Amino acid sequence: MMKNLWLIAMTCSALLVSCSKEPGEGGRAEIRGLLYEQRYNGSSLQGQPYPIADARVAIIYGDGEYADDDTRTGPNGEFRFAWLRKGDYRLYAISECQSCPSGEEGVYVDVTITGRKQVVNVGTITIRNY
Numbered sequence: 001m002m003k004n005l006w007l008i009a010m011t012c013s014a015l016l017v018s019c020s021k022e023p024g025e026g027g028r029a030e031i032r033g034l035l036y037e038q039r040y041n042g043s044s045l046q047g048q049p050y051p052i053a054d055a056r057v058a059i060i061y062g063d064g065e066y067a068d069d070d071t072r073t074g075p076n077g078e079f080r081f082a083w084l085r086k087g088d089y090r091l092y093a094i095s096e097c098q099s100c101p102s103g104e105e106g107v108y109v110d111v112t113i114t115g116r117k118q119v120v121n122v123g124t125i126t127i128r129n130y
Helices: 002-018
Strands: 025-041 044-051 056-061 069-072 078-084 087-096 104-113 119-129
Touching (some): 025 056
Parallel strands (some): 087 119
Antiparallel strands (some): 025 044, 056 087
């Protein structure tokens, strides 16, 4: 009898651990925001930041190192990642960089979703254009 109870307890424990939800798709939460671009003429600003249409914003689930998904911005620079589970996420967009060897750098925003149906607005992410 004790052997059967132990076996049942171990099976239930294994099922609970295997059902834990990692950050990523499959939930009902979402992250949204705006992507703007700021023009520079050398090192000086040129005008005000403006929304960018059809630009990429990427998302990394959890503590990963590479993009798990991406989306394109709408006409007003709007973007969203829907159907996410609770957890930590990192968004990024590629910005021009004069002092970087590649000429580009990532602009990152870290986000935590704590509720099943939470909508997190990250506000405006601004990238540079030289």
